[in-house]
Amino acid sequence: MHIPDGFIDGPTSLAAGVVAVGGVAVALRKAADDDLESRAAMTGLVAAFVFAVQMLNFPVAGGTSGHLMGGLFAAVLVGPWLGSLAITVVLVVQCLLFADGGISALGLNIVNMAFVPTFVAYGIFLLARKAAPATRVGLLSATAAAALASVVLAALAFVAEFALGGTTTVSLSTLSAAMIGVHVLIGIGEAVITTLTVGAVLATRPDLVYGAGQLELNEIPVLT
Amino acid sequence: MNARRSGKPPTTHGGPAEPKARTRRHTAGFLAAGLVVALVLAFGVSRFASSEPDGLSKVAADHGLDAREQPHALDDPTLRGTAPRSSTTTASQQGSPGTLGVIVTFCCTAVAVWLAAKARDKARRPEPAATPR
Numbered sequence: 001m002h003i004p005d006g007f008i009d010g011p012t013s014l015a016a017g018v019v020a021v022g023g024v025a026v027a028l029r030k031a032a033d034d035d036l037e038s039r040a041a042m043t044g045l046v047a048a049f050v051f052a053v054q055m056l057n058f059p060v061a062g063g064t065s066g067h068l069m070g071g072l073f074a075a076v077l078v079g080p081w082l083g084s085l086a087i088t089v090v091l092v093v094q095c096l097l098f099a100d101g102g103i104s105a106l107g108l109n110i111v112n113m114a115f116v117p118t119f120v121a122y123g124i125f126l127l128a129r130k131a132a133p134a135t136r137v138g139l140l141s142a143t144a145a146a147a148l149a150s151v152v153l154a155a156l157a158f159v160a161e162f163a164l165g166g167t168t169t170v171s172l173s174t175l176s177a178a179m180i181g182v183h184v185l186i187g188i189g190e191a192v193i194t195t196l197t198v199g200a201v202l203a204t205r206p207d208l209v210y211g212a213g214q215l216e217l218n219e220i221p222v223l224t
Numbered sequence: 225m226n227a228r229r230s231g232k233p234p235t236t237h238g239g240p241a242e243p244k245a246r247t248r249r250h251t252a253g254f255l256a257a258g259l260v261v262a263l264v265l266a267f268g269v270s271r272f273a274s275s276e277p278d279g280l281s282k283v284a285a286d287h288g289l290d291a292r293e294q295p296h297a298l299d300d301p302t303l304r305g306t307a308p309r310s311s312t313t314t315a316s317q318q319g320s321p322g323t324l325g326v327i328v329t330f331c332c333t334a335v336a337v338w339l340a341a342k343a344r345d346k347a348r349r350p351e352p353a354a355t356p357r
Binding site: 001002003004006007025028031032036037038039040041042043044045046047048051052053055056057058059060062064065066068082085086089092093094096097098099102103119124155158162165166168170174175178179182183186204205208209 | 227232242250251254255258259261262263265266269270273274275276277278279280282283284286287288289290291292293294295296297299304320322325326327329330331332334335336337339341344
């Protein structure tokens with residue numbers, strides 16, 4: 001999902017860069033309300049884990065692979081503000097140290113992979129969490145649905161950016177169908193990986209799952 | 225044992241600080257275990273990852289979105305082998321840079337959040353009252 005240089009024109013990339021810088025500033029200010037000292041290492045771990053799992057491309061249909069995007073995963077574990085910062089650091093490290101994702105497209109990639117999943121898809125998670133039973137299964141079901149949605153939404157964000165500043169001429173309906181088709185499949189993988197990992201943390205340290213919030217999760221064991 | 229299910233209060237073996245210290249130790253252990261898992265995934269498991277193009281790359285190739293793709297400014301031969309998912313990277317080349325990436329990402333994120341906490345504390349600290357002469 002990392003956009004390389006040259007796919008999207010300069011003005012659109014620049015605008016996305018401005019949005020990314022502004023978004024990071026807002027996230028830093030909003031995150032200041034959290035208990036930052038105790039969450040610093042956990043946020044680092046979430047970022048490191050997402051970096052590692054993004055290396056594990058899994059095959060999907062038709063000679064295509066996918067990998068965890070991790071935004072929703074990060075938001076469920078450390079909250080949307082710190083989660084967006086964690087994924088932003090992952091993308092910056094991948095871009096500047098590993099030549100993964102274009103430098104001019106860094107803002108686009110931050111918007112698509114850090115902000116859309118942690119803000120928009122996390123909103124879907126909150127709605128689904130309210131609708132689902134206040135149990136571990138309910139929480140994980142909401143996580144799975146939002147994780148799947150996060151990948152499709154990021155794909156749609158790319159289509160919107162391409163509509164604004166694509167450097168080649170491609171029918172938007174064709175592009176939308178192709179992007180949604182393949183990213184629904186990748187989203188299923190995202191949902192499986194996210195749900196299994198959040199479930200594992202929930203089973204061992206439910207107090208470290210930000211997305212569990214104030215719900216009476218009566219099935220969650222308590223560490224004693 | 226699930227304390228909430230059993231209805232028993234958590235057992236403590238010391239003063240009031242004991243449960244807090246124990247939780248801190250558990251958290252440190254959890255973080256260390258998580259970091260080890262991330263390193264194992266990056267170093268060991270990543271070499272079994274699919275080398276097929278990812279979703280965007282495949283759509284771009286199929287529909288010609290990549291006609292004006294430009295090479296990455298930092299993608300020189302010495303760095304190319306360190307790209308986590310580069311098509312030119314062999315499995316054995318991928319592990320060590322991935323391990324480095326995990327460590328760099330962990331440190332950068334944790335330090336950034338810690339610095340944000342310090343900046344917040346500094347901003348919230350009240351100005352010292354002027355001493356009367």
